[in-house]
Amino acid sequence: MSTPSPAPAVSPTPTVSVTPARANWWHSSRNRTLLLIGILVLGVVFLFGGDGWVSVLDATMVWAIAALGLNVLSGYAGQISLGIAFFMGIGAYTAGWLGGGPPLFPGDPNGLGLSFLIWLPASGIVAALIGALVGPTALRLKGFYLGIVTLALVFIGQYLFLNLRSVTGGAQGRSNFPTPGFGDFSFASPTTVLGVDLTINQWYFLLLLPLLVIAAIFVGNVARTRVGRAWRAVRDNEVAASIMGVNLFVAKMGAFILSSFLAGIAGALYASLSGIATPGTWNLLLSVQLIAAILIGGAASVWGSILGAAFVFALPIALDSLQLLPQSASSTGLSSGDLSAILYGLLIIVFLLYEPAGVIGLIYRLRTTTQRFEARRKGGDPATQTMTPSDNESQLDVEPVDRAERTDMPQAPN
Amino acid sequence: MSTSSSSQTPILSVRGITVRFAGLTALSEVSFDVLPGELFAIIGPNGAGKTSLFNVLSRVYRPVAGQVSFEGRDLLRLRTDQIARAGIARTFQNLGQFPHTTVLDYLLLGRHSRMKSGIFRGGLYLGAAATEERENRAYCHRLLALLGLDRFQDRPLGSLPFGVQKRADLARALAAQPRLLLLDEPVAGMGLEESQDLAAVMLDIREQLGITQILVEHDMAMVMGIADRVLVLDFGRAIAQGVPAKVQANPEVIKAYLGEEFTEKTPAGGEVRADTNG
Amino acid sequence: MLVVRELEVMYQGVIAAVRGVSLEVPEQSVVALLGANGAGKSTILRAISGLLRGQGGRITHGAVEYDGQPITTFDAARIVRLGIAQVLEGRRLFGALTVEDNLRAGAFAARDNAATRRAYGRVMELFPVLRDRRKSMAGYLSGGEQQMLAIGRALMASPKLLLLDEPSLGLAPVMVQHIGKIISEISAGGTAVLLVEQNAQMALTHATHGYVLETGQVVLDQPAADLLRDESVRTFYLGLHEEGGRANFATLRQRRPERRWAL
């Protein structure tokens, strides 16, 4: 075999062509297109889909914020965590304590009744602070050990939520979580605007969509710049990353804190939306579902987090609504809940086996395939078009990213 | 380039470094100086301790004894990640640690210690953070063009031929604008043309950028061809150091590489400096 | 007995570790495979023994034949049963197991107890030290003892061909000589040896034939005695040679593409 000569002869004075630096998540045309399509679809459902579907979208957007948080820690920074449910719980109870009103039921703890502008950020900040507190201990550990310590965090959380009755309401739960609003206006009351009757769910939608977009753009920007690069380097090889100047502690703690912050916000919104939470709400299953969401959607990808949340949380409801099977689980035989559980278990296995980059990787791969097909029809493979004839084509041919993977979390294109 | 007899102050000074793992001595009392702008090579048979020495210099291993000073600073007091900021960059012997990282991102990762923005500023991507990102991208583009890597910039490392990956790794180390560059087997596994090409880059770096380079390499033809001075390790000990021609003729070195019998046919070593014990 | 034809090996689909190597190991011979680190020697041994798979490596071209039978596609277990045993570089003992358990593991592929007993007797004959240390953990042996155990473990499969990777690595000169003698004894006992070595002197003293490898290609192929005399071996190891296909790097200082480093 001939030795490939990868480096072209360098011209005496290199002509430096500087392609525009596209670091901003928003500046990628693909992201903008996807975002616009997304908003369009959402808009249609919002206006014509009926209240049930809007409520499904609302919940999905909350899960998507939580999934973004988990993706920061596990997808980008590569730290296995089963503890996201714990931080969601912290956020929820912080919101309840700061923003909650008088007890709705006997046994409900009192709330301070503070403004939405305080309790929502505070729920993220308190979760982040607790993340900063446990982080140094947890992040000393790696791989499975970290996973199991964060598993412990979920159980410790449930114990605390059960016993700190003055904030959580104990075993029977808390039902006076605050609803967002400004002054006299509340997102939780149906109102007519410009002749359109907006339901509570639609009002929540108008609040949650911008919040999700902000969170997505923020995470996307971090991921594309200095800190995000450091996270991925830490995920891929800690020693090599630190030799390149990445402070491992700072990088991991940053991811842990941002992740806890987003989880806290999501927890607060979830509690506000559903109006009740018991200690059992923040259980291991919740963490596992979120992990499934980012793996099915696409690890280390903003779109993956959002699509994954839709797959894991909205799909079962969509299946339910088709009413193919009895809903009840009290008799033997297949119920619709069982069907979605089976589907979800199978999806995890099938995606991890055949498309570790998740749904977003699948989309990306389809796009590359169609592009290649198009290009081949026009003559010439885009992957090799730019190569000089001396290049060894077979060696330079692009292998799909997900196939080359060996040592780390699959990374979907952003 | 002047050699060991120079009166220049060394940029890196290693004194009596000893490294042990579970009873096994990987390095024993190794001492040497590297002068500013020098292309210094470390050679030795398999298992002689070359990579261990590199791992001491980049603070991955902690020696049980000895000192290392870089530009007058005590290197052993720094954390691994502070080494980059102190002005030392290193290439890796094994590639494939970052298969999904694109070439451009890899170079930007190399500039990590030269950049500042944190989560908050990066996430908002306004003002200083955006400017910093743009400027650093532009810098990396120029470096890529210089090394003939610009057309690979958006390709994940894992999809590139070995030689290009090696070159990208060197570019990543250079992106940190180091004053000392540690090259861990830069041409291992490469063909002749690729090796020569990279050797030429090393000479350019030395002459035009004035960056001091320390090189661990098995390709003797290359080492002897381009290095200013050579340190030979065997069983964790420094058995010789000096200019290539003298080291090649040193009987200790020949013995270490070829075994006893070959030594007899070698002309006397002349004035080779052979510090057997540090 | 063993014929390797135009072997090409790629790692991870991108790194060409071996680029068209052909070599032969006749019955009962000792063949030395020399070359610097990274030249592809260990890769060739792994390609023969079927251990490439699981290391991310793949034979992309060429063939390995053993007693006239192509074995390129066979898995490692089948190749061991055919009579080819490999001693990996760095000994790779089961450190937490006793010497005896290491030897038992070596006999895993052996077909009958009688053969295992014979092999055990032979190993004890070759390495009497191991008898005294039967019950010790392999990890606590000295470097030389570990190398003997590694060789002994491979011999427990009663191989007809032994692939030996860097047996002198990290050993003191006296021990290197001893291992050299053992290699001669093994081949005298009817087992051919394909020996990968950095210590050219030791290898060529005991070998019948030698190949010198450079960046995955055979550059010298001669009877061992000739190689031992040949100056070119020396030059390969010490980078002295200026001809023979390898261009002189020293001239790079004068002749190299001009490039202006303006950043």
Next chain:
Amino acid sequence: MTTFIQLVFSGLALGCDYALIALGFTIIFKASEVINFAQGEFLLVGTFVVSVAMFTWRLGFFPALVIGIGVTSLIGVLFERVVLRRMIGRPPFNIIMVTIGLDVLLLTGVIILVGGRNPSSPVPFDTLSGFSIGGVEFGANAIASIVVTALVCLGLYIFLRYTRYGLAMRATAIDQEAARAMGIKISTVYALAWGISGAIATIGGIFLAAGAGNPSFDVTLGQSALVAFPAIILGGLDSIPGAVVGGIAIGLIYVLTQGYESGGFLGANFHLIAPYLVMILVLMIRPHGLFGTRKVERV
């Protein structure tokens, strides 16, 4: 004092169940570096099959046990062969998740078959039988679980120490490539590990199901196996004696805290987190557990 002895005995019996569960994890981890999150559901499936065999098909305890062990081992071996083998070399996170996927499937499968009712606990002795000495109750099944755990440990020891495949498993756990060079088939070793692990899970499951004299069990049985995590961390993921010691220690901690927590300042359910707190404490001091080995990361 009577309470204390009673609690220690119950803790020991429970600890033996945990030890069996932990052994199942450890055997798989040692052979293939996979943490099997579905281990709890192996327990559930095994116990469910034994229960069906005993109470629906009216088989005796031992034939039923053999069927249960057969089914769980088969699921383990199939999963290894069909799924895990293709995941070799993938990141640990993905491997954990694949086993979680299996966990969901197994759990749902049992839920569909069980429906609303709880299956009876399939134990060799009547759940209430036993004897008492000086006010301390010694349940027959609790004694059986201690005896059986001891026998399983002994059997495992003999298998690993004296048989050809036991040696192959130990060798593979230390150095996979060197083992392959000896002609050991790694796939056989993996299949063996999953088979043994499934068998042990079934045995652990039936005793855990009977627990403190429960006549029936529900589908959350698998979840209670999560307590084996602190046990294996305590013992070190890759140590077989560590798994046994860790399991017994966690059983004792669990039962003793449960026995003494009522009315205390620690609040409700402290026993659920006590094992985890002990685990975290151990990890703070020894990040690789009490008996585990440290891995070196390389550049």
